[in-house]
Amino acid sequence: MKRKFKIKGKKIIITIREFLTRLNWLYISIIIMIVIGIGILAASYLVNDNDAKNVCVGLGTGIVTSALVSLYIDAINKKVEKNKLFQYKNMLLNPLYNAIKSLYIHISININEYRVREEISGYLLLPMEKTEDLSNFLNELMSYKLEDMVEEKQKKLVNMLCISEIYYRELISQFRGLPLDSLLYENLISHEDYKKLKNFSLINLCMGNLTKISEDGVSEQDEYVLKIQLLHGMMLQMNRILEVFPDMASKIDSENSWIKNNLAEIYYNEIYTNSEEYFEEMMEKMEAEQKYYAEHPDEWENEAEEETEEDRLYRKINKAIWAGNAETIKKCFPEINKDNKQIQSELTWSLAKNVMKDKELRSMYFEKYGEKYKMRKDKRKGLKRKCGLH
Known part of the structure; x- marks a missing residue:
C-alpha cells in the first residue's frame, strides 16, 4: 500500500512540475497587475477626497494601461520570434524536402504504373498512416526468382526498379545533415519526434544496400533483391519524416493529384479500353446511336455538319x-x-x-x-x- 501511495505521489508531483513549466509567468504577473489596477479604480469610488480620488484613478489607470501595453509588446515579440523560427525551419528543411520530392515522384510513379498494368487495385502513395500494404506488396515481389519469370514480367520489374542512385544518395545526405539537436532546442520538434528521427537504422540499411549494389560480382537476383529492399527502406524513411513534419506532408500530398491523373490515364488507355466491359459498352452505345438516328434522321444530318x-x-x-x-x-x-x-x-x-x-x-x-x-x-x-x- 505504501509503495502504491509513493508511486501515485511521484506522478502527482511530476504532473504539477509539468504544469508549472508550461505556465507563462509573464502573463500571470500581467493579469495580477490588471486585477490590482481595476481594484484601485474600484476603490477610488469609495474615496470622498477629490485629490485622493484623482490619485487612485491615475494610479489604477496607469497600472492597467502599462499591463496592457506589456501584453501587446509581448504578443508582437512572440509573433516576430515565431516568424524567425518559421524562416529558420524552412531554411533547414527545404533541401531535405526537395530531395524527398524528387525521389518520391520517381518511386511512386514507377510502383503505381506497375500496379496499374498488373491490374492490382489501389495506389501506394505517401503519406501513409499504415505501411502494411506497401510492405506486403514489396515483400511479395522480393520473393520472385528472376530466372523463373517470363521476359515481359522481368522487363516490367526492371523498369519499376530503375531509379538513379543519385536521388537515393541525395536524400540520405540531406537527412544525415539535418541538425536535429538544433530543431529540438528551438522547440521545432518534440522529444518523441527527435527520438524517431534519431533512429538511423533504416538509413544505414539503405546506404549499405547502395554500396552492395555498386560492388562487382553481384548476381542479377541479388541486385534485384537489394534494389527492392532499398526502395522499401527509403519509402518507410520518407513516410517517417513526413509524419514528423506535417507541412512537408501536405506539400507531398499535393503532388499526388497529378500522379493519380497520370495513372488514371494509363488505366483507361491500356487496361479499360481493352476490357470486355469496354467492348460491350461500345457495342451498346453504337446500337443505341444507330437506333436513335434511324428514328431522328434530321439530327444525324445536323450532327454530321458539326x-x-x-x-x-x-x-x-x-x-x-x-x-x-x-x-x-x-x-x-x-x-x-x-x-x-x-x-x-x-x-x-x-x-x-x-x-x-x-x-x-x-x-x-x-x-x-x-x-x-x-x-x-x-x-x-x-x-x-x-x-x-x-
Whole structure:
C-alpha cells in the first residue's frame, strides 16, 4: 500500500512540475497587475477626497494601461520570434524536402504504373498512416526468382526498379545533415519526434544496400533483391519524416493529384479500353446511336455538319475496323495526325487484329508512328492478377 501511495505521489508531483513549466509567468504577473489596477479604480469610488480620488484613478489607470501595453509588446515579440523560427525551419528543411520530392515522384510513379498494368487495385502513395500494404506488396515481389519469370514480367520489374542512385544518395545526405539537436532546442520538434528521427537504422540499411549494389560480382537476383529492399527502406524513411513534419506532408500530398491523373490515364488507355466491359459498352452505345438516328434522321444530318475532320476520320477508321476493311484504312492513313492517340489506340486494339495483318498497312503504320506495329493485349473483365511465373 505504501509503495502504491509513493508511486501515485511521484506522478502527482511530476504532473504539477509539468504544469508549472508550461505556465507563462509573464502573463500571470500581467493579469495580477490588471486585477490590482481595476481594484484601485474600484476603490477610488469609495474615496470622498477629490485629490485622493484623482490619485487612485491615475494610479489604477496607469497600472492597467502599462499591463496592457506589456501584453501587446509581448504578443508582437512572440509573433516576430515565431516568424524567425518559421524562416529558420524552412531554411533547414527545404533541401531535405526537395530531395524527398524528387525521389518520391520517381518511386511512386514507377510502383503505381506497375500496379496499374498488373491490374492490382489501389495506389501506394505517401503519406501513409499504415505501411502494411506497401510492405506486403514489396515483400511479395522480393520473393520472385528472376530466372523463373517470363521476359515481359522481368522487363516490367526492371523498369519499376530503375531509379538513379543519385536521388537515393541525395536524400540520405540531406537527412544525415539535418541538425536535429538544433530543431529540438528551438522547440521545432518534440522529444518523441527527435527520438524517431534519431533512429538511423533504416538509413544505414539503405546506404549499405547502395554500396552492395555498386560492388562487382553481384548476381542479377541479388541486385534485384537489394534494389527492392532499398526502395522499401527509403519509402518507410520518407513516410517517417513526413509524419514528423506535417507541412512537408501536405506539400507531398499535393503532388499526388497529378500522379493519380497520370495513372488514371494509363488505366483507361491500356487496361479499360481493352476490357470486355469496354467492348460491350461500345457495342451498346453504337446500337443505341444507330437506333436513335434511324428514328431522328434530321439530327444525324445536323450532327454530321458539326463534326470536325478528325472526328469524321476517326469514325471512318472505326467503321472500317469493325467491317474488316483494310483498303479504307489505307486510304485514310495519309490524313491521320500521328499525335492523335485516339486513332492510334483504335489501330492497336485487338479488334483491329484482322485488318492490321495487311503488310502494306503495317508498313504505313511504321512510317507514320516511327515504331513497329504492336497490338495491345486483351484484358478481360474480372481477370485475376498473375505474377508472371511459369
